[in-house]
Structure formats: structure tokens, C-alpha cells
Amino acid sequence: MQPSKVIQIRELLRGKFPGLRTRADELPAKTRDGWASGINQLDERLGGGFPKSAISEVIAPKRGCGSALLLLQLLRRAAKTNQFAALVDGQDSFDAASIEQNTLSHLLWIRCQNADEAIKATDLVLRDGNLPVVLLDLALNPDVQLRKIPAPTWYRFQRIVEESAATFIVFTPRAMISPAQVRVTLRSRFALQHVEADQVKLTLALDFDVSEARSSEELLRRSA
Numbered sequence: 001m002q003p004s005k006v007i008q009i010r011e012l013l014r015g016k017f018p019g020l021r022t023r024a025d026e027l028p029a030k031t032r033d034g035w036a037s038g039i040n041q042l043d044e045r046l047g048g049g050f051p052k053s054a055i056s057e058v059i060a061p062k063r064g065c066g067s068a069l070l071l072l073q074l075l076r077r078a079a080k081t082n083q084f085a086a087l088v089d090g091q092d093s094f095d096a097a098s099i100e101q102n103t104l105s106h107l108l109w110i111r112c113q114n115a116d117e118a119i120k121a122t123d124l125v126l127r128d129g130n131l132p133v134v135l136l137d138l139a140l141n142p143d144v145q146l147r148k149i150p151a152p153t154w155y156r157f158q159r160i161v162e163e164s165a166a167t168f169i170v171f172t173p174r175a176m177i178s179p180a181q182v183r184v185t186l187r188s189r190f191a192l193q194h195v196e197a198d199q200v201k202l203t204l205a206l207d208f209d210v211s212e213a214r215s216s217e218e219l220l221r222r223s224a
Contacts, residue, residue: 033048033051033052033053033165034046034047034048034049034050034051034052035049035050035051035052035132035133035167036048036049036077037049037050037070037073037074037077038073038076038077038080039070039073039203039206042184042206042208042210045208045210046182046184046210049167050167050169050182051167051181051182052165052166052167053161053162053163053164053165053166054158054161054162054168054180054181054182055154055157055158055161055168055169055170055177055179055180055181056167056168056169056170056180056181056182056183056184057169057170057172057175057176057177057180057182057183057184058070058139058169058170058171058172058183058184058185058186059172059173059174059175059183059184059185059186060139060171060172060173060186061173061174061185061186064188064189065186065187065188065189066186066188066202066203066206066207066208067137067139067171067186068095069202069203069206070186070203070206071087071094071135071137071171072099073203074133074135074169075087075099075103075106075107075135076100076103078106078107078132078133079102079103079105079106079107082106083106083132083133084106084107084108084131084132084133085106085107085108085131085132085133085134085135086107086108086110086125086131086133086134086135087107087108087109087110087135087137088110088112088118088121088122088125088134088135088136088137089109089110089111089112089118089137090112090114090115090117090118090136090137090138090139090140090141091112091113091114091137091138091140091141092111092112092113093137093140094109094111094137096109108125108131110125114141114145115138115141115145115146115148115149116145116148116149118136118137118138118141119149119153122134122136122157123156123157123160126157126160126161126164126166126168127160129160129163129164129166131166132165132166132167133166133167133169134166134167134168134169135169135170135171136168136169136170136171137171138170138171138172138173139171139172139173140173141173143173143174146172146173146176149176151178154177154178154179154180155178155179157179158179181212182210182211182212183210183211184208184209184210185208185209185210185211186206186207186208187207187208187209188206188207188208
């Protein structure tokens with residue numbers, strides 16, 4: 001039976017028998033198995049958090065958009081929930097000196113000088129499969145390096161994370177990861193005077209767009 005006919009029949013039944021509940025009405029809403037960032041407005045838009053066993057892309061199109069704040073929030077969230085996280089730092093830009101010891105004690109920080117090193121390090125970390133949260137920061141890497149990353153790399157990473165429950169989040173300066181399940185585009189504009197402001201308040205003030213990427217079925221067809 002065509003889907004349109006099914007919908008018409010359901011509407012007819014509801015109109016004629018207002019108290020009738022169909023099996024479809026009784027089915028629980030499908031929720032994604034997500035890892036919460038701890039930022040309520042972001043987690044709500046993500047349907048509970050960043051998806052596990054998938055790639056999420058955080059796009060930071062310009063400096064001062066809040067990517068460092070979000071990255072730090074994710075590391076703190078992992079530490080607060082007693083999880084270990086890996087940060088593959090593509091441009092050796094992470095400021096570890098300003099981070100509290102509890103967060104650092106739950107962090108594997110891999111310092112890289114370029115995108116090629118970062119991709120190789122990420123491959124090793126994902127294949128190891130022992131860390132529940134893996135962050136790859138390429139937001140500050142120059143475009144000349146990013147263009148050299150082969151497109152199949154991301155599909156290979158997707159296949160690896162699908163075999164685990166890991167949350168894999170990649171920070172990029174532009175949309176570049178085809179198999180990403182969700183994309184978060186940062187829209188904040190923080191100026192120099194915000195540097196000394198309270199980080200918690202700044203994190204809550206993050207502005208962003210969230211979009212769903214392609215379905216799993218389409219990703220399988222493209223990567224086959």
C-alpha cells in the first residue's frame with residue numbers, strides 16, 4: 001500500500017474515532033544514542049548530544065567564533081563524567097597551561113605540527129578503540145594542508161567508529177567531511193575584551209547552527 005494511502009486511512013480513523021490510538025501512535029519516539037556536551041541548548045538541538053559511533057563536524061569559520069570554548073567544554077565534560085578523551089591537536093595550538101588538573105588527568109593530548117600528522121595520529125587512536133571521546137582539531141590548519149586530506153579518509157574513519165561506541169568530533173574551518181552525521185556551525189563573535197570574561201558564561205552564550213548530514217544508508221552507498 002502506498003504511504004499516502006496509509007496516512008489517509010489513519011486520518012480517517014482519527015476523525016471518525018477520536019479516542020482510537022493506532023500502533024504507530026504507541027511507538028516510542030526514536031532517540032539517538034548521544035554523548036551530551038553539557039550545553040543544554042546544544043544538546044537539545046542534537047537530540048541528546050553528539051552521536052556515538054559516528055563523525056560529528058564542528059565548523060569554526062573564523063577566529064573568535066567560540067571553537068576553543070566548545071572544545072574546552074567537551075574536555076571538561078569528559079573529565080566530569082570520569083571519561084578519558086583524546087585531543088589530536090592539528091596545529092599544536094591547545095593551551096594546556098590554563099586548564100585545571102582534573103581535566104588534564106583525563107586527557108591524552110597529541111601535539112601535531114600539520115594536518116597530515118594529525119590524520120595519522122587520529123587513525124591510530126580510533127583503531128585502538130580504548131577512548132570513548134576523540135576530538136580532532138583542524139580548525140586552525142591552513143587550507144593548503146586540508147586540501148591534501150584524501151576524501152576516502154573520512155569514510156575509513158566512519159567505518160572504524162561505527163564498530164565502537166566512541167564519540168568522534170572534528171573541528172574544521174569549513175564543511176569538508178562528507179560522512180559527518182551532524183554539523184554544528186559556530187556563529188559567535190567574541191572580541192578581545194571577552195578573553196578575561198567568565199568562561200562558563202561565554203560557553204552558554206555560544207551561537208550555532210545545527211544540521212543533519214546524510215543518512216546512514218546514503219553513506220553506505222557512497223562508500224561502497
